Amino acid sequence: MNKEQLLKRKAEISALLADETRSIDNLDEIGTELRDINDQLAAIEKREQLMKDAADINTGTALETRTIQKFNTENPEQRELGTDSLEYRNAFMNYVLKGEAIPSELRADAITKTGDVGSVIPQTVLNKIIEKIEAVGMILPLVTRTAIKGGVTVPTSTVKPVATWVAEGAGSDKQKKTTGSITFNYHKLRCAVAASLEVDTMALPVFESTFINNVVEAMTKAIEQSVISGTGAGQPKGILAETPEEGQALDVAKIEYKTLTDAEAALPLEYEANAVWVMTKKTFMDFAAMVDANGQPIARVTYGLNGKPERVLLGRSVVLCNYIDSFSTATAGEAFAFLFNFKDYILNTNYQMGVKKYEDNETDDLVTKAIMIVDGKVADKNSLVVLKKATTV
Structure with missing residues (x-):
């Protein structure tokens, strides 16, 4: 409908609603129709006004309008300018x-x-922080893990009964079973890193994740270091802190083929199944440089199905780590390699590593910390063969 028809219909509805003597059954429908008519009339009037304004502009009779936008009200001489403001x-x-x-x-x-x-123009920041890589995580997967309550004594035995052949009707001598013990203590390992509130709220998310990774890596490194060379005072007792059995501590003046054969000879037959070599990569490469009479290398490096290098000396696996000195840098009497079955080392974690965050109320610094209760000891040292650098070379 056009404007005239809409106005006519609106007048009819208004008259109908004003008639009090007449009953209306479809009052809702009439109300909806009236609202629709008003909307149409408003749209028509708006369109007519826009057409009128356009016509005034074309004929030059429209009033000129200006929009004033206020930018700066400060004294230009007192206002700091440039990209440093x-x-x-x-x-x-x-x-x-x-x-x-x-x-x-x-x-x-x-x-x-x-x-x-x-x-x-700002530089694009890559979501990664480049740090010096440290070799960790080679030792922990090999040791025996327990969760025994601190102060508990674990019995060990060095004597086994012996069976004897006897004649018919005869008996054998009665034997006793003696035991020793290993007691696990409470050694708390803690690492905390703090950042100011400003850094925590403004830095990239990768900064926080790097914080946590650094803390966990530091804890892992400290534990592995103690497994190899811990003193046992306020920390786990390391493998090299044990005194090897008689004949199983060898002085080495020169890395040669006989060094390997002497170490293998010192390792008891009963313990050779799962013992592995432990040394630095530099020491291993010294062994790898050796060749036999036919010029074939003594050391072998093979690659498994996943392409990971598997280092071997005379058929025995080699575990590389940086927790022991290399032969070239070790001092006289210092260990540079050893044979050991890591299953004979018990690492007891009474409280597993937990990473927490808290706020220092005095400084508002946000601290990320990790705490562990750890102790470790060698349960059986019969598989330990230590190579030490000879006093005179």
Whole structure:
């Protein structure tokens, strides 16, 4: 319907509603129709007004309108300008964080040259922090893990009964069984790293994840270090802190083929099944440089199905670590390699590693910490063969 028809129908409805003597059954439908008519009339009037304004502009009779936008009310001489100003830095932060455009009044009316690019365009930050890599995690998977309550004594035995052949009707001598013991204590290992509140709220998320990775890596390194060379005082007792059985501590003046054969000869037959070599990569490469009479290398490096190197000396696996000195840098009388079955070392973690975050109320610093209750000892040292650098070389 056009405007005249809409106005006519609106008048009819108004008259119908004003007649009090007449009953209306479809009052809801009439109300809906009336609202629809009003909407159509409003749209028609708006369209007519726009057409009138356009006609006035074409004939030049329209009034001129101006929009005044206020930018700066401060004294230009007192206002800091340039990309070093506080306003620009705040605007640039909002641009980076929220995508808000930098106001035009903060941008200088000049041509950007190549030498100016670095001061106004931020460098892209890769979501990764490059750090020096440390070799950790080679020892812990090999040792025996327990969760015994601190102070508990674990019995050990060094004597086994012996069976004897006897004649018919005869008996054998009665034998006793003697036992020793290993007692696990409470040694707390703690690592805490703090960051100020400002750093924690403004730094990249990768910064926080790197914090946690560093703490866990530091704890792992400390535990593995103690497994190899711990003193036993306030920390686990390491493998090299044990005194090898008689004949199983060898002085080595020179790395040669006989070094390997002497070590294998010192290892008891009963313990050779699961014993492995432990040394640095540099020491292993000294062994790898040896060749037999036919020029074939003594050491072997094979690759498994996953392509991971598997190092072997005379058929025995080699575990590389940095918790022991190399032969070339070791001092006289210091161990540079050893044979051992890591299953004979018990690492007891009474409280597993837990990473927590808390706030220092005095400084508002946010601290990331990790705590463990750890102790470890050699349960059976019969598989230990230690190679030490000879006093005279």
